[in-house]
Amino acid sequence: MDIYLDTANEQEIEFASKYGFLAGITTNPSIISKENREFRQIIVDISSKINGEVWCQVTGETAEEMILEGREMSTWGKDIVIKLPMTEEGLSAAYQLKQEGIKVNMTLIYTLPQVVLAAKAGVDFISPYIGRMDDHAIDGLQFIKEAKEIIHQMHAETKVIGASIRNPQVVVDLAKSGADAVTMPFYIFKKMFASDLTNIGLKGFLNDWKQYQSAKKSEKSY
Numbered sequence: 439m440d441i442y443l444d445t446a447n448e449q450e451i452e453f454a455s456k457y458g459f460l461a462g463i464t465t466n467p468s469i470i471s472k473e474n475r476e477f478r479q480i481i482v483d484i485s486s487k488i489n490g491e492v493w494c495q496v497t498g499e500t501a502e503e504m505i506l507e508g509r510e511m512s513t514w515g516k517d518i519v520i521k522l523p524m525t526e527e528g529l530s531a532a533y534q535l536k537q538e539g540i541k542v543n544m545t546l547i548y549t550l551p552q553v554v555l556a557a558k559a560g561v562d563f564i565s566p567y568i569g570r571m572d573d574h575a576i577d578g579l580q581f582i583k584e585a586k587e588i589i590h591q592m593h594a595e596t597k598v599i600g601a602s603i604r605n606p607q608v609v610v611d612l613a614k615s616g617a618d619a620v621t622m623p624f625y626i627f628k629k630m631f632a633s634d635l636t637n638i639g640l641k642g643f644l645n646d647w648k649q650y651q652s653a654k655k656s657e658k659s660y
């Protein structure tokens with residue numbers, strides 16, 4: 439399962455990039471607006487620093503507007519994925535951008551009929567919003583499994599990326615359920631490391647080692 443970071447924050451991206459496994463960075467208009475910098479410059483900067491995809495979301499409302507934005511954004515870095523809303527206009531823009539060789543993601547996926555259409559249109563990725571589904575009593579993980587099954591049966595190559603992640607256990611469940619990828623906010627990435635037992639265990643090892651070293655030192659001084 440590929441791992442993406444859902445942020446446009448430079449410090450967060452720098453921290454998570456140290457581990458070498460990030461497939462890329464995903465953004466959306468809410469994430470970009472937190473940075474208080476010019477959109478294009480944010481994407482150009484991220485793209486020059488990471489080795490992976492950078493996902494940019496269009497904000498136009500018609501297919502024509504989305505196509506123009508997507509074309510322009512695709513020149514902002516070496517591996518840009520254009521995010522389009524899963525609407526009639528969005529899917530039509532996705533089809534056109536795909537024809538031009540631009541990678542596309544359908545975002546805001548909430549229903550299985552949407553999955554069928556996106557897979558049929560041959561988009562590269564779809565993003566079901568797990569956390570927001572769960573908020574509305576839709577079983578997000580079950581949705582991912584069914585989306586994968588549909589794509590498999592349709593012989594499509596669309597990848598399923600779990601988005602709107604609210605806790606580390608969902609990341610584990612996504613990995614088990616065969617999701618192709620997950621995108622998580624930085625606070626979840628940090629939480630993935632956390633274990634009191636690891637910290638207590640490590641403290642114990644280091645204390646024992648210190649005691650052993652000082653016992654050896656005092657043996658030598660006799």
Ligand SMILES: O=C(CO)[C@@H](O)[C@H](O)[C@H](O)[C@H](O)COP(=O)(O)O
Nearest residue numbers: 444464465466545565569570601602
């Ligand atoms: O790339 C994507 C999805 O295509 C993500 O950036 C996606 O927009 C985000 O995961 C969600 O919007 C975050 O959702 P939430 O945590 O605000 O519920």
